[in-house]
Amino acid sequence: xxxxxxxxxxxxxxxxxxxxxxxxxxxxxxxxxxxxxxxxxxxxxxxxxxxxxxxxxxxxxxxxxxxxxxxxxxxxxxxxxxxxxxxxxxxxxxxxxxxxxxxxxxxxxxxxxxxxxxxxxxxxxxxxxxxxxxxxxxxxxxxxxxxxxxxxxxxxxxxxxxxxxxxxxxxxxxxxxxxxxxxxxxxxxxxxxxxxxxxxxxxxxxxxxxxxxxxxxxxxxxxxxxxxxxxxxxxxxxxxxxxxxxxxxxxxxxxxxxxxxxxxxxxxxxxxxxxxxxxxxxxxxxxxxxxxxxxxxxxxxxxxxxxxxxxxxxxxxxxxxxxxxxxxxxxxxxxx
Amino acid sequence: xxxxxxxxxxxxxxxxxxxxxxxxxxxxxxxxxxxxxxxxxxxxxxxxxxxxxxxxxxxxxxxxxxxxxxxxxxxxxxxxxxxxxxxxxxxxxxxxxxxxxxxxxxxxxxxxxxxxxxxxxxxxxxxxxxxxxxxxxxxxxxxxxxxxxxxxxxxxxxxxxxxxxxxxxxxxxxxxxxxxxxxxxxxxxxxxxxxxxxxxxxxxxxxxxxxxxxxxxxxxxxxxxxxxxxxxxxxxxxxxxxxxxxxxxxxxxxxxxxxxxxxxxxxxxxxxxxxxxxxxxxxxxxxxxxxxxxxxxxxxxxxxxxxxxxxxxxxxxxxxxxxxxxxxxxxxxxxx
Numbered sequence: 054x055x056x057x058x059x060x061x062x063x064x065x066x067x068x069x070x071x072x073x074x075x076x077x078x079x080x081x082x083x084x085x086x087x088x089x090x091x092x093x094x095x096x097x098x099x100x101x102x103x104x105x106x107x108x109x110x111x112x113x114x115x116x117x118x119x120x121x122x123x124x125x126x127x128x129x130x131x132x133x134x135x136x137x138x139x140x141x142x143x144x145x146x147x148x149x150x151x152x153x154x155x156x157x158x159x160x161x162x163x164x165x166x167x168x169x170x171x172x173x174x175x176x177x178x179x180x181x182x183x184x185x186x187x188x189x190x191x192x193x194x195x196x197x198x199x200x201x202x203x204x205x206x207x208x209x210x211x212x213x214x215x216x217x218x219x220x221x222x223x224x225x226x227x228x229x230x231x232x233x234x235x236x237x238x239x240x241x242x243x244x245x246x247x248x249x250x251x252x253x254x255x256x257x258x259x260x261x262x263x264x265x266x267x268x269x270x271x272x273x274x275x276x277x278x279x280x281x282x283x284x285x286x287x288x289x290x291x292x293x294x295x296x297x298x299x300x301x302x303x304x305x306x307x308x309x310x311x312x313x314x315x316x317x318x319x320x321x322x323x324x325x326x327x328x329x330x331x332x333x334x335x336x337x338x339x340x341x342x343x344x345x346x347x348x349x350x351x352x353x354x355x356x357x358x359x360x361x362x363x364x365x366x367x368x369x370x371x372x373x374x375x376x377x378x379x380x381x382x383x384x385x386x387x388x389x
Numbered sequence: 390x391x392x393x394x395x396x397x398x399x400x401x402x403x404x405x406x407x408x409x410x411x412x413x414x415x416x417x418x419x420x421x422x423x424x425x426x427x428x429x430x431x432x433x434x435x436x437x438x439x440x441x442x443x444x445x446x447x448x449x450x451x452x453x454x455x456x457x458x459x460x461x462x463x464x465x466x467x468x469x470x471x472x473x474x475x476x477x478x479x480x481x482x483x484x485x486x487x488x489x490x491x492x493x494x495x496x497x498x499x500x501x502x503x504x505x506x507x508x509x510x511x512x513x514x515x516x517x518x519x520x521x522x523x524x525x526x527x528x529x530x531x532x533x534x535x536x537x538x539x540x541x542x543x544x545x546x547x548x549x550x551x552x553x554x555x556x557x558x559x560x561x562x563x564x565x566x567x568x569x570x571x572x573x574x575x576x577x578x579x580x581x582x583x584x585x586x587x588x589x590x591x592x593x594x595x596x597x598x599x600x601x602x603x604x605x606x607x608x609x610x611x612x613x614x615x616x617x618x619x620x621x622x623x624x625x626x627x628x629x630x631x632x633x634x635x636x637x638x639x640x641x642x643x644x645x646x647x648x649x650x651x652x653x654x655x656x657x658x659x660x661x662x663x664x665x666x667x668x669x670x671x672x673x674x675x676x677x678x679x680x681x682x683x684x685x686x687x688x689x690x691x692x693x694x695x696x697x698x699x700x701x702x703x704x705x706x707x708x709x710x711x712x713x714x715x716x717x718x719x720x721x722x723x724x725x
Contacts, residue, residue, distance in 0.1 A: 098717075105711040113708060199713065248623045251587040282618035287584045333706040340705050343716035348684040351725060369676050370669040372449060375441040377535065380679035381434075389687060 065089065068100060072107050075207045078146075080180050083207045087182060090203065091196040105199060108206035113332070115148075115205045116319045119226040121216045122236030123248060127262045127302060128215055129169040131236060134302040136173040136181075138312055139211050147211040148180040148204035149173065152197050152222045180209060194225035198339060201229060223249050228335055231328060232257045232318050234311075237279070239263060239272035254286045257318060258296045260311055265301040272299050291327040293318060357386040401425065404436060408443050411543045414482075416516050419543045423518060426539065427532040441535060444542035449668070451484075451541045452655045455562040457552045458572030459584060463598045463638060464551055465505040467572060470638040472509040472517075474648055475547050483547040484516040484540035485509065488533050488558045516545060530561035534675060537565060559585050564671055567664060568593045568654050570647070573615070575599060575608035590622045593654060594632045596647055601637040608635050627663040629654060693722040 066074070066085065074082025090101045122128050132149055139147040149170065174181040182200065197214060204212050216226040227233045235248070235256040259279050264272040279297045288294070296314060300307030322328040352358055365383055368374035402410070402421065410418025426437045458464050468485055475483040485506065510517040518536065533550060540548050552562040563569045571584070571592040595615050600608040615633045624630070632650060636643030658664040688694055701719055704710035 102711070102714045102717065106714055109708065109711055195713070199711070202711070250590045250623045250625065252590075253622060254586045254588075254590055278617065278621055281614065282621045285614055285618045286589060287586045289586065333708075336705045336708070336712050337702050340702070340712040340715045340719075343712060344688065344719055345681060345685060347716070347720055347725065348688060349681060352680065352684060366673050366676070369672045372445065372669075372672070375438065375445055375535070375538070376672050376676040377531070377679060378438045378442055379676045380683070381438065383676075383680055384683055389683065 065097070065100065068103055068107065071104050075108060075203060076111070078208045080207075083180060083203060084182065086203050087196070087200045090199040101199070105202060108202065111206040112202040113205060115201070115210050115212045116232070116315060117201055117212050117214065117230040118315055119214050119216065119223075119230035119233045120236065121223050121226065121234070121252070122262070123238075124217070126236045126238050128217075128236060130302040131260070131262055131300070132213055132215055133170045133173045134305065134308050135312060136170070136179055136213065137176070138305075138308050140173070140176050140178040142309060143312070145211055146178040146180075146209050147173075147213060148182070148207075148209040149213045149215065150182050150197050150200050150204070151215045151217070152194055152226050153217045180204065180207070194222070194229070195343070197226075198229045223252050227255060228338065231322065231331065232315050234315075235259050236262050237275065239268040239275050253282075255289075256295055257289075257293060258298060258311070258314060259283070260307070261297070261299045263301060263303070264299040264306065265303050291322060291331070292325065293322070352383075352387055355387050358383055361386060401433070401436065404439055404443065407440050411444060411539060412447070414544045416543075419516060419539060420518065422539050423532070423536045426535040437535070441538060444538065447542040448538040449541060451537070451546050451548045452568070452651060453537055453548050453550065453566040454651055455550045455552065455559075455566035455569045456572065457559050457562065457570070457588070458598070459574075460553070462572045462574050464553075464572060466638040467596070467598055467636070468549055468551055469506045469509045470641065470644050471648060472506070472515055472549065473512070474641075474644050476509070476512050476514040478645060479648070481547055482514040482516070482545050483509075483549060484518070484537075484543075484545040485549045485551065486518050486533050486536050486540070487551045487553070488530055488562050489553045516540065516543070530558070530565070531675075531679070533562075534565045559588050563591060564674065567658065567667065568651050570651075571595050572598050573611065575604040575611050589618075591625075592631055593625075593629055594634060594647070594650060595619070596643070597633070597635045599637060599639070600635040600642065601639050627658060627667070628661065629657070688719075688723055691723050694719055697722060 066082070071082060071086050071089070075086055086104060089097055089104065092098070092101065120128060120132060136147045136149060139145050170181050173179045201212050201214070214226050214230055216222040233256050235252065235258070237248075237259055239261050261272045261275050261279075276297050276299055283295045283297065286295070298307055298311055298314065300311055302308070319328070322331070353362065362383060365374065365379040369376055369379045402418070407418060407422050407425070411422055422440060425433055425440065428434070428437065456464060456468060472483045472485060475481050506517050509515045537548050537550070550562050550566055552558040569592050571588065571594070573595055575597055597608045597611050597615075612633050612635055619631045619633065622631070634643055634647055634650065636647055638644070655664070658667070689698065698719060701710065701715040705712055705715045
């Protein structure tokens with residue numbers, strides 16, 4: 054027998070059920086609400102927008118932290134440890150979301166998600182959402198952005214957004230969070246092949262992971278090198294100077310210090326007004342991004358355009374046609 | 390009395406006059422052809438596209454070099470010296486183009502352009518085009534992209550594209566060139582405020598300027614620091630490892646060495662196929678960018694959209710409306 058608010062069937066709840074469930078922090082309703090905003094069914098879109106609208110005034114009160122790093126750096130273990138520190142050490146609730154466009158392509162990380170963050174996932178104060186596994190990155194990132202709002206409305210004061218670092222996912226996650234943390238392996242330089250170019254310059258902090266045992270000397274060197282490199286980057290307009298820290302999810306070293314830094318950043322950015330500025334800009338940019346994507350989608354799915362677009366792309370790539378001529382041709386086919 | 394091909398009036402030439410004039414390397418016709426592709430008049434667009442189309446098979450045979458750096462770093466003096474080295478030292482022709490969105494706003498650099506690169510501008514083997522001064526960056530960058538093609542058709546084997554580094558101009562210039570050079574002042578760190586974040590990681594080389602007299606010790610330190618920092622960046626997929634060089638436009642030191650590096654890069658990238666890959670991708674990306682901009686322009690200038698868009702942006706920025714709801718509202722007004 055289903056308990057109210059947590060029906061076992063896969064159908065939709067009605068608006069009030071979602072709103073009330075989220076307000077009382079029901080994790081099952083929260084999960085189903087995220088499924089709703091993730092849905093690409095037009096019939097779900099109206100309800101999703103009404104739900105977000107109903108909860109909007111209850112959003113915004115969290116620290117939104119983006120976390121990235123190459124495979125093997127230990128993201129899940131780190132987030133598990135950081136989440137446990139927030140829940141047990143600080144007595145606060147934490148939500149963990151993941152942006153993983155690769156799971157949409159390969160399905161590869163879905164199995165992984167089931168066994169990841171086991172400790173944290175069993176905590177009553179934690180909400181761990183497996184990777185969105187549908188659609189293009191644009192879709193995945195869109196859902197995550199709205200999932201943050203739902204988590205906030207459900208009372209989570211801390212939202213960690215993990216990105217697997219595929220494609221544009223780092224840029225997407227940075228554009229929906231307040232603080233962007235890059236995890237790096239000890240042994241500077243070797244693993245940089247996998248970090249997206251341009252990311253190093255926009256991180257708020259680098260945390261060197263797995264600093265235990267034999268890794269310590271390499272980690273110390275890496276820290277010194279990253280510190281000196283970050284000092285050469287253009288300063289952020291928000292006045293924050295990126296830091297380099299060391300940690301070990303195994304021993305727990307550095308985890309509290311990293312979270313302390315996030316809290317300090319949040320306080321500083323909030324007091325200076327930069328937090329609100331950043332969030333407002335993110336939201337408006339996102340609105341324009343959504344508009345641009347819908348226009349592009351309509352354009353590319355127009356039969357007369359779809360007929361010629363691959364050929365035009367090939368002509369342009371092979372130097373048989375200038376970009377402007379090809380663009381005009383496609384736009385003409387669209388009726389512009 | 391006007392000589393054929395170089396009429397003094399401001400009207401348009403016909404297609405053959407442009408084509409023939411450019412083919413014989415007539416700088417006056419080349420300048421007028423660039424004015425044509427820069428034009429935003431719909432009546433000019435057809436002729437511009439036909440002109441580019443007619444010359445397309447004669448394009449692509451240049452080294453396209455983007456050069457950036459903050460105001461005061463000595464871009465004009467550097468380009469003057471580099472251009473003279475190419476013309477006098479190497480016996481080749483060089484074209485210099487500038488992307489300067491600020492001139493569209495303030496008109497500020499137009500006066501400057503007239504007295505800049507004086508030595509080079511008086512060389513018969515050089516073509517120096519003052520800043521495009523019209524339109525938004527998008528427009529300016531679009532014109533520069535096509536101006537490169539015209540210069541190539543006019544026989545220029547070397548095209549230097551200077552950017553003043555305002556707004557998105559660095560990204561725009563990087564996306565139309567083969568090699569991207571960042572000029573830096575001696576005294577590492579101090580001037581980084583003005584460099585756009587994320588640029589350091591995508592440069593092909595850093596050249597420290599004004600390395601003469603008292604500046605030398607600071608420059609040596611800066612070189613060591615940048616070298617060590619660049620080594621920490623993710624490697625470029627094209628296999629090129631960014632270099633740090635020193636130069637002085639005053640004494641001429643390092644200028645030949647910098648050009649030698651560009652030649653080496655060009656040869657290497659050409660042999661590996663990365664040059665063609667990069668250019669093909671740039672051209673296809675640009676085609677999609679032009680399509681996206683035109684769709685956006687149509688959207689934003691639609692009366693029913695223009696009526697509500699500023700209000701929606703404000704609602705989203707102030708947290709009174711979610712991005713998705715605002716995007717839907719605007720798209721509905723557009724008829725989608």
